[in-house]
Amino acid sequence: MRYASITERLDGLGSDKWAVHMAGRHRANAGEPLIFLSIGEPDLPPPGAVVDQAVASLRGGRTRYAPGQGEPRALKAIADHLTRRSGLEVAPTDIVYTAGTQHGLFSVMATLVEHGDEVLVPDPYYATYEGVVAGTGATFVPVPTRPEDGFHLTPEALEAAITPRSRVLLLNTPSNPTGAVLSAEELDAIGEVCERHDLWIVCDEVYAELTFDRPFSSPYDRPQLRHRTVAVASISKSHALPGFRAGWAACPPGMAPKLTLITETMLFGSQPFLADAVAVALAERHPETVAMRNAFHERAQAMVDAFAGSPAVHARMPEGGMFVMVDVRPTGLSGLDFAWRLLDECGVVVMPGESFGAGGAGHLRVALTVERDVMAEACGRIRGLAEQIAGV
Ligand SMILES: Cc1ncc(COP(=O)(O)O)c(C=O)c1O
Numbered sequence: 001m002r003y004a005s006i007t008e009r010l011d012g013l014g015s016d017k018w019a020v021h022m023a024g025r026h027r028a029n030a031g032e033p034l035i036f037l038s039i040g041e042p043d044l045p046p047p048g049a050v051v052d053q054a055v056a057s058l059r060g061g062r063t064r065y066a067p068g069q070g071e072p073r074a075l076k077a078i079a080d081h082l083t084r085r086s087g088l089e090v091a092p093t094d095i096v097y098t099a100g101t102q103h104g105l106f107s108v109m110a111t112l113v114e115h116g117d118e119v120l121v122p123d124p125y126y127a128t129y130e131g132v133v134a135g136t137g138a139t140f141v142p143v144p145t146r147p148e149d150g151f152h153l154t155p156e157a158l159e160a161a162i163t164p165r166s167r168v169l170l171l172n173t174p175s176n177p178t179g180a181v182l183s184a185e186e187l188d189a190i191g192e193v194c195e196r197h198d199l200w201i202v203c204d205e206v207y208a209e210l211t212f213d214r215p216f217s218s219p220y221d222r223p224q225l226r227h228r229t230v231a232v233a234s235i236s237k238s239h240a241l242p243g244f245r246a247g248w249a250a251c252p253p254g255m256a257p258k259l260t261l262i263t264e265t266m267l268f269g270s271q272p273f274l275a276d277a278v279a280v281a282l283a284e285r286h287p288e289t290v291a292m293r294n295a296f297h298e299r300a301q302a303m304v305d306a307f308a309g310s311p312a313v314h315a316r317m318p319e320g321g322m323f324v325m326v327d328v329r330p331t332g333l334s335g336l337d338f339a340w341r342l343l344d345e346c347g348v349v350v351m352p353g354e355s356f357g358a359g360g361a362g363h364l365r366v367a368l369t370v371e372r373d374v375m376a377e378a379c380g381r382i383r384g385l386a387e388q389i390a391g392v
Pocket of ligand 1: 040100101102103126168172175176182205231234235236242247
């Protein structure tokens with residue numbers, strides 16, 4: 001029997017990237033004691049008030065079909081949250097509720113591009129983006145960023161990658177894997193290029209609440225860019241609730257009905273009891289979310305400090321998110337080879353930088369999702385292996 005070409009386009013985009021992690025899982029199941037720093041899943045507890053609301057709504061019978069665009073209470077809470085954030089009015093009619101950022105990104109991309117179109121993506125990029133673009137039939141175009149620029153996209157690099165087929169710039173700030181947080185000024189300069197070439201901006205803001213020293217900025221919050229920007233996010237990271245599969249796409253005026261055609265076709269609505277919990281999550285700042293942001297910030301600094309002074313390994317302080325990019329280029333190994341040796345010889349599981357595009361070569365992406373003492377142990381092993389290989 002014949003399968004549709006989408007299965008070929010998506011084939012191989014997922015599993016290879018996770019090979020080290022999957023091998024680690026396999027070995028852990030067989031009883032090997034390993035330290036996992038490979039997955040971006042918050043280890044700290046979600047806000048109690050949000051979980052309580054989900055349970056209360058579930059018990060209260062909020063289990064029927066929701067409207068396709070989303071439950072009105074959740075749409076209003078999301079719109080109010082974004083209005084407070086930017087000072088620019090966001091209408092609930094411009095919000096589409098999604099089953100998380102991933103579902104939002106796929107649906108938005110299917111709304112905007114198709115075969116023959118090109119999507120520009122700063123490299124390194126989140127591991128699922130190639131599939132998100134390939135699923136639509138459009139072409140994925142990596143735009144290089146450099147470690148020396150803190151992996152920030154420059155308007156010049158963007159301009160150089162644009163062709164007459166370019167339709168969308170897919171941004172991610174704070175970035176997974178690099179931790180780069182784009183400033184309002186950088187977004188304005190990048191946005192000016194998008195304006196000139198009439199590009200959509202799709203901004204993955206799933207780590208928006210996890211910035212450290214610099215404030216979060218979104219192109220959706222810039223008055224001159226909102227009409228070409230879709231902001232996609234969820235409560236997966238901000239509220240440590242990835243299993244809720246609860247997020248949104250904030251659209252420019254006019255787009256939400258088009259996007260709803262896609263989300264509704266895929267899921268025919270969402271879960272009202274979880275939508276109620278999203279409304280509670282966004283109504284106020286919960287102490288748990290602040291504690292989590294502070295924990296990631298402290299752990300990031302501790303990791304950077306753990307490698308300080310080593311001639312073989314260097315960690316870049318992220319500006320946000322929950323990962324650190326660790327540069328192992330002085331060892332002469334690729335990130336992938338280093339990650340395999342780290343698993344085999346030291347029992348630590350990390351993601352090779354190459355899983356996030358050519359720009360991640362020679363790096364490891366290390367998650368900050370374990371307690372400080374476990375992280376210190378893992379960092380000691382990473383440093384030890386790097387110095388042994390580099391012979392220093
Ligand atoms: C950059 C980025 N975007 C999207 C997602 C998926 O988020 P969600 O759980 O909201 O689908 C992740 C999860 O790790 C991520 O790192």
